[in-house]
Amino acid sequence: MSKKAEIVHKSSNFLMNRVIILSIRKRLILTNIGMIVIPIICFFAVEIMLGYVFFVINNGKPTGRELELFIRVRFILMIIIFALTNGLLTYLVSRSILTPINKLSIAVKKISKGDLEYSIQSNKKDELGELTNTFEAMRIKLKDAKEAQLQYEQNRQELIASISHDLKTPLTSIKGYITGIQDGVAHTPEKLKKYLDTIYKTANDMDELIDELFLYSKLDLQKVPFHFEKVDLYTFFADFVDELSFHLEKEQGTAMLVANREDSYLVKADRDKLKRAVTNIVQNSLKYINKNKKKIKVFLTSEPNHVTVEIRDNGMGIKKEDLPHIFESFYRIDTSRNSSTGGSGLGLSIVKKIIEGHDGHVWTQSELEKGTSIYFTLKKVT
Numbered sequence: 001m002s003k004k005a006e007i008v009h010k011s012s013n014f015l016m017n018r019v020i021i022l023s024i025r026k027r028l029i030l031t032n033i034g035m036i037v038i039p040i041i042c043f044f045a046v047e048i049m050l051g052y053v054f055f056v057i058n059n060g061k062p063t064g065r066e067l068e069l070f071i072r073v074r075f076i077l078m079i080i081i082f083a084l085t086n087g088l089l090t091y092l093v094s095r096s097i098l099t100p101i102n103k104l105s106i107a108v109k110k111i112s113k114g115d116l117e118y119s120i121q122s123n124k125k126d127e128l129g130e131l132t133n134t135f136e137a138m139r140i141k142l143k144d145a146k147e148a149q150l151q152y153e154q155n156r157q158e159l160i161a162s163i164s165h166d167l168k169t170p171l172t173s174i175k176g177y178i179t180g181i182q183d184g185v186a187h188t189p190e191k192l193k194k195y196l197d198t199i200y201k202t203a204n205d206m207d208e209l210i211d212e213l214f215l216y217s218k219l220d221l222q223k224v225p226f227h228f229e230k231v232d233l234y235t236f237f238a239d240f241v242d243e244l245s246f247h248l249e250k251e252q253g254t255a256m257l258v259a260n261r262e263d264s265y266l267v268k269a270d271r272d273k274l275k276r277a278v279t280n281i282v283q284n285s286l287k288y289i290n291k292n293k294k295k296i297k298v299f300l301t302s303e304p305n306h307v308t309v310e311i312r313d314n315g316m317g318i319k320k321e322d323l324p325h326i327f328e329s330f331y332r333i334d335t336s337r338n339s340s341t342g343g344s345g346l347g348l349s350i351v352k353k354i355i356e357g358h359d360g361h362v363w364t365q366s367e368l369e370k371g372t373s374i375y376f377t378l379k380k381v382t
Contacts, residue, residue: 031089031090031093034085035085035086035089038085038089039081039085039086042081042085043081046074046078047074050070050074050077051070097128100122100124100128100132101128103132104120104128104131104132104135106118107120107135108135111142116139116142116143117143118139119136119139120132120135120136120139121133121136122136163213166209167206167209170202170203170205170206171206173198173202174202174203177195177198177199177202178199180195181195181196212346212347212350213346215350216329216346216349216350216353219350219353219354219357224273224357226270226273226357227270227272228268228269228270228358229268229269229270229271230266230267230268230381231266231267231268231271231274232265232266233265233266233267233300233307233309233378234257234259234261234265234300236274236275237257237259237278237298237300238257240275240278240298241255241256241257241296241298244296248294248296251293251294253294253295253296254293254294254296255295255296255297255298256295256296256297256298257297257298257300258297258298258299258300259298259300260300260302263300263302264302264380265300265302265307266380266381267306267307267378267379267380268358268378268379268380268381269358269378270354270357270358273357273358274354274378276350276354277350277351277354277355277376278311280347280348280350281311281348281351281374282296282311283347284347284348285311285313285315285372286313288313288315288316288372289313289314289315289316290315290316291314291315293314294313294314295314296312296313297310297311297312297313298310298311298312299312302380303377303380304380305380306360306377306378306379306380307377307378307380308375308376308377309375309377309378310373310374311373311374311375312371312373313371313372315371315372316368316369317366317367317368317369317370317371317372318364318366318368318372319368323364323366326348326364327348327349327351327352327362327364328349329346329349348374351374351376355376355377355378358378358379359379360377360379361376361377362374362375362376362377363375363376
């Protein structure tokens with residue numbers, strides 16, 4: 001590219017950029033003004049230049065043939081200037097409008113065919129730039145919605161698979177023991193009692209699984225009503241810890257409440273739902289404590305607008321890669337689903353939904369072989 005052509009190209013780009021930052025309405029107004037003003041200025045410039053050439057340089061006279069030629073050349077140049085000015089301005093303005101429209105049209109066609117990866121963004125400040133960015137925001141939302149739908153479908157399939165597994169396993173066990181009784185394997189009263197006790201326990205576990213699944217489904221569909229009231233968390237956890245300590249004494253375990261009694265722990269909560277959430281956390285903690293003496297500590301921290309609750313155990317801890325998933329439905333740290341830990345895999349999922357139903361937040365911290373802390377917040381009564 002020659003230096004002159006490069007200068008023209010840069011000038012064109014500069015003019016184009018200046019045109020683009022204007023709104024379409026202003027652009028059209030300025031274009032119409034330019035179509036009038038620019039030809040007039042150019043006409044006067046040509047008039048002076050032609051007059052100088054015809055009547056000064058060539059010593060012509062403003063009469064006769066020289067004047068007729070002057071008028072003819074002036075008229076032709078005026079038409080050329082008018083055509084070039086209007087054509088250039090029309091081209092620049094139409095290009096600034098049609099180019100983004102064409103890009104938008106292509107994007108619409110691609111997205112209508114399901115291609116949500118086709119991205120269009122604009123750094124222009126005019127109406128079309130705003131429209132393009134609005135369309136891009138819509139594309140991102142559609143993409144997120146599609147990904148959420150796919151994730152939901154995957155979760156639904158995993159949920160069905162998990163339910164099938166967790167129901168089939170105890171059913172198979174019950175059928176096995178019943179077959180044993182029918183075949184006369186339990187030929188003594190002691191063995192028969194053992195078989196029946198096992199069947200009852202397994203059926204009871206299934207009943208608890210179905211109850212948890214039913215509660216989880218209702219919470220997920222937001223069909224569980226919350227009955228909020230003023231709850232003093234210090235009193236609530238003092239009673240809970242006393243009851244827990246009584247059960248842990250049999251296993252030489254301990255439960256402790258740590259809180260500053262002078263602080264305020266009055267929150268807005270559904271007492272029954274809160275107890276269910278705390279019970280699920282503690283039961284989950286106790287399952288994974290691999291120490292001879294099980295320890296549960298509850299810490300209350302009063303903040304200006306909320307109370308933070310920490311429930312800490314001295315268990316085996318949780319691996320870092322497992323931490324982000326422990327509140328997912330049917331997620332188990334022990335993927336083997338062995339009978340020593342058992343559980344439905346819904347306990348902490350229910351906790352998350354209950355705490356979020358209180359407009360609270362739940363999270364966890366853990367260190368291997370040292371223990372796990374599960375935190376949640378509840379809003380204070382204002």
